[in-house]
Amino acid sequence: MESQDKAFDARAFLQNLGSDPGVYRMLDRMARVLYVGKARNLKNRLSSYFRDRDQLDAKTRALMSHTESIEVTRTHTETEALLLENNLIKEHRPRYNIVLRDDKSFPYIHLSTEERFPRLGFHRGAQRRKGRYFGPFASAAATRDTLNQLQKLFRVRQCENSFFSHRSRPCLQYQIKRCTAPCVGLVDEKAYARDVRHALMFLEGKSEEMIDELVQRMESASQTLEFEMAARYRDLIASLRRVQARQYVSGSGGDVDVIAARSGDGVGVIELFVIRNGQSLGSRTIRPVHGADASEADLLRAFLPQHYLSRTGRKRPVPDEILLSADVDDVDLLERAITEQTGRRVPVRSNVRGERARWIAMAVDNAELAHRQAIAARTDLRDQFEALRDLLDLDDIPERVECFDISHTGGESPVASCVVFGHEGARKSDYRRFNITGIKAGDDYAAMRSALERRYARLQREEAPLPDLLLIDGGRGQLQQAMEALEALQIEGIALAGVAKGVSRKPGLERIVLPDRKESLDPASNSPALHLIQRIRDEAHRFAITGHRGQRGRARKSSVLEGIPGIGSRKRQRLLSEFGGLQGVSRAGVEDLMRIKGISRELALLIHGAFREAS
Structure with missing residues (x-):
């Protein structure tokens, strides 16, 4: 706190603050945002940070030790403060805020109703195409599972239009009875439209009405001696009943999100269940960044505004009701903000009974399972990092590991990748790619040198964290390039290792090349350290190949x-x-x-x- 007092006149700062609501941003000496918070009364809230050091918790002490200045924005209302705080957290992703790791849009099922033979497909992003959208689903896996069920039940096509319009004979989907082959005229428009209507009813939660209709059709077909058609309706009804038993969480409809959180042992998880029209559209496990030491209520409090309040030009669908596994402060404030955004009241509740209480219990059970799995995975990963320290004879367990790889095809469109791993696993927001230009085609050494120099020169300029361990996908030559690049930048204290493939290039036979040893290390194929190195190296390889293919594809399209x-x-x-x-x-x-x-x-x-x- 003493260094804070020298760098920042807290008394003068607090004297000039009013009692208005607003948002404050704590900045380090490089003017980077460390923390964003909102306050009903700015003066009272910020005064709490300047109490005696012993009265502050460990996280707040660490925050204040790095804080060099504070910026304040006054707002007219608490709701405005909540919205501004949410936007700033999403923009800056401060290191001391609980931040959602995954801010992607949720997936939908799209039905292209404007076409002669409509198509069902997976959709994520802006809803610009004409047709009907169903969702949002909790995960891509849940969306694809539903599409798979629809294909089995109603045989509505899911192929792209470019594929559909160039068929001269039915594809495999027709052979395995998952499509009626409208592309080659094996089904008329009327029959196909009936299948589309049934798929719509299923997605709208009208399965009971559809089953009643199918029962009537089955009986009619039986009376007219169309036994094959009657058997088809019978099987369809039975399949619908089985799917209905799996998907329906209650007999009532409605759109509800059920959210449960669990924390402890340095791990925090949030479980989100999505229910639409009384149907479960799956669940998603979310691991917030910097949420390891937060309480269950803190995790929910951070999650709700970031998930439901829109960012500029981007909105996430809000259900009719939100159910929580624990009480959260300022729920009325969140409800007001959502009301302003959606134009309707969305209750946020935790104290419920009956079927809603069972939904919360279901979410809690899944959150506890995800929490146990996260702890187990973290323990395994920690053991691997400890084994890595022992294998490479490092002084300490590395906190941050970076790995580089080069990908090209015969020297065409070379791309370098840099992936980052910590004790929590992959840090994908820190991944970087480098398009390599100005070198001789196929010169992997020059490509590696170029990528390393660009990466670490920038980290030096920005005073960003450097890795404790740098892995290079390659042998002695690539490792030498890394040593020379770091020496040219006058960077010291980074452990280096090259990951060379064995003679047969089979996984498990990798050799580890070190700068100060002539002989390479040959860890056992079941070594936990080797498994971690393989995982990091393979991720760098995947990331490089993905970038190279995109670069090569763009180049080839352009050139031809x-x-x-x-x-x-x-x-x-x-x-x-x-x-x-x-x-x-x-x-x-x-x-x-x-x-x-x-x-x-x-x-x-x-x-x-x-x-x-x-x-």
């Missing part, structure tokens, strides 16, 4: 289609859509290309010739 005179962006997009991608265009004949609107014979010959030359 964009280099043809007379092919603008619209024609290029039309070609890619109609043929299902660049590979389809490359395989098309001149006559096939001429069928595309705007492609003359002369232009088709140019396109065909350009791809022949490129290959």
Whole structure:
């Protein structure tokens, strides 16, 4: 606190504060935001930070030891303060706030109702396409599971339009009875529309009405001696009953989110159950950043505004009711903020009875399971980090490990990846990719040197955390590049190791190359340290390959289609859509290309010739 007093005149600062509501931001000496908080009374709230050091908890003491200045924004109401606090946390992701790790949009099922033969598909992001959207589902796995059920039950197509419009015979989905092959006319529009309507009823939670209709159709088919059709309806009804028994959490409808939190042993988890029209759309486990030492109520208090209150231009669907596993302060404030955003009242409750209490108990059970699994995974990971320290003979257990890899195809479009791991696992927000230019094609040493210099020169400028251990995917040559790059930047204190593949290049036979040892380390295939190294190296490899493929794909599209005179962006997009991608265009004949609107014979010959030359 003494250093704080020298750098910051707390008394003068507090004297000038009023009793208004507002938001405060605590900054370090580099003006980076360390913490964002809201206050009903700014003066009272901020005064609590400047009490005697012994009266502060460990987290607050650590925060104040790094705080060099405080910025304050007054607001008219507490609701405005809550909204501003939420936006600032999402923007800055301060290290002392509990921050949601995953801020992606939730997935939906999209039905393209405007088409002659509508398609069911997985959708995430802005809802710009025409049609109906169902969800949000709690996870991609739950969405795909529902799509799989729909395909079995109603046989509505799920293929892309580019695939659908170029079929000359039924695909495998027809053979395994998951599609009626409208692409080749094996089902008429009326029958297909009936399947689409049944899928809609299922997604709208009207399964009982649909089953009643199917029972009538089954009886009618039986009376007219159409026994095969009657058997089809019978099987469909039985399948619907089985799915209904798995999906329905109660007999009543309604949209409800059920949220439970568990914390302890340095791990915090949040379990979110999504219920729409009385159907469970799955659950999602969320591991907040910096939530390890927070209480259950603190986790819920941080989660609710970040999850439900919209950021600029981005809204997340809000259910009719939110159920919590514990009481949370300022729930009325959150309700007011949601009301302002949605135009309707959304109750947030924890003290409920009957079926809602059972839903909360279900969420709590799953949160406890996720919490136990997280603790077990963290324990295993901690053991691996300890084994890594012993294997590499490090003084301390590394807190932060970075790993680099290079990916290219014959020297084309080289991309370097940097992945970061800590004791909690992968830190994906710290991952970085580097597009490598200005080097000789296939020169992995120069590519590695370039990526390392760019990475650590920037970390030096920003005074960002450096790794305790740097892993390089490669042998002695790549490791030498890392040593020279760090030496040129005058960076010391980072342990280095190269991960070289064995003679047969099989997993488990890796050799670990160290700067100060001529002989490589050959850990046993069941070594926990080797398993951790493999996991980090494989993640760096995956991240590099993903980036390289994207870079290579963009380069190839540009070099072939964009280099043809007379092919603008619209024609290029039309070609890619109609043929299902660049590979389809490359395989098309001149006559096939001429069928595309705007492609003359002369232009088709140019396109065909350009791809022949490129290959």
